[in-house]
Amino acid sequence: MRPAPILSAFQQALGEAWAGGAGALLPLGFFAGAAVLVPLGIGTDPQTLRAVGPGILWVALALSSLVTLERIFQADTEDGALDLWLQTGAPASAIAGAKTFAHWLAAGLPLALLSPLLALMFQAEASADLLRNAALYGLGGLAFYFWGGVGAALSATVRRGGLLISLIALPLYVPTAIFGALSMTNGPGSESAPLFLAASTLFALAVAPFAMAAALRLAAD
């Protein structure tokens, strides 16, 4: 197994994510925009905002992953890059995983890094917990990107596939979203929730690349 095609897929995806002038700022803008709409929608009471803040950020993270993933494999099926990669003999699962990981690196990780700032805007107390939460957003985001990647690969040949990705990926996002939101509360089960969150991410990393590979072979047919 030669690593060259996998590396090239990774670099291409990274370049793709940074292209368009704004680079990682574009998903950040979407994330911030979605989060800022919430106080306008539900009112500005500090108590309410403090309670819903972490959950709103999870929702915004899931939405922005869906938006950035829409074109991840579609462009490759259109310009033929996918056929070339599949012919190199490198495992399709590794190529799909590398591409998805690159998109998480360019769009998912910046969102996690921005989350402490947004949490402060949602009236959270400034403490080390915000950094811990940022790590959890990064971890959960990885699961979102990999499951979303399955939806993106399945709908790679579908026009206006973005709407389809949301419907397909939504049930797969559930465990991550639940463990993620639970790990930021003080309720029962909140101590073990970060571990379950990590487990759900590992599960996504283990399963999603193979589902993506099967879907990409279908898209290349």
Place this chain on the structure above:
Amino acid sequence: MFSWFANPLRFMRLSNWLAPLCYALSALLIGWGLWQGLWMVPKDEYQGGDIMRVMFLHVPAAWLAMASYMAMAVMSFIWFIWRHEVADIAAKSIAPLGAVWTAICLATGSIWGKPTWGTWWQWDDARMMSVLFMFFLFLGYMALRASMDTRQKAARAGAILAMVGAINVPLIKFSVDLFTSLHQDSSVLTADGPKMAAVYLWPLLASGLGHTLLFAGLTQTLMRAEIWDRRTAQANAKLMAEG
């Protein structure tokens, strides 16, 4: 064994008499179950009085919601490995039926929940959530199949999604189980036998078996329709080719 069933001709011969038999038996069983359930059995005040009679529709629907998703995933798996067309036709036919029974389960559950728990819907209830997400899995499966441009592609994409969904179902179930549940625990299938009074249990079992047979009959009918559809397309293509 799978290969024996994979022959469409054999399936058509079998379902020709099996489907009507399923319908007849299910009519008897559901009829008896409903008659007992709605008029004969005493009402249980603890479960909300007369409203508990919705159980004879709600519990079979819940059981079929889960069983049908599993059946769809198993059929997808068989198609994915052995490429038996009848398995794919079965998976395709199960999806809309499963979605309907899942919707019935959600609707009757809401109707039962309002007078007894005082709410139509409870977001942190484990069972409601897992059934709701099962409903979404069915919808996603149908939407994905419908968006593919050939039958073969629809089968492959659908099979991948159904299998990915099936391995996620236990995880979804586990994650929502962490929430405290309003829903009562299972009272039919428990380790030390049914905890329910026999007067409720028998109509419930009859109703459950009846719904299962109705589901099986409808699945066969939809599969037959799909096979006829393909035969018609084939015959049409042949006519066109011969001019």
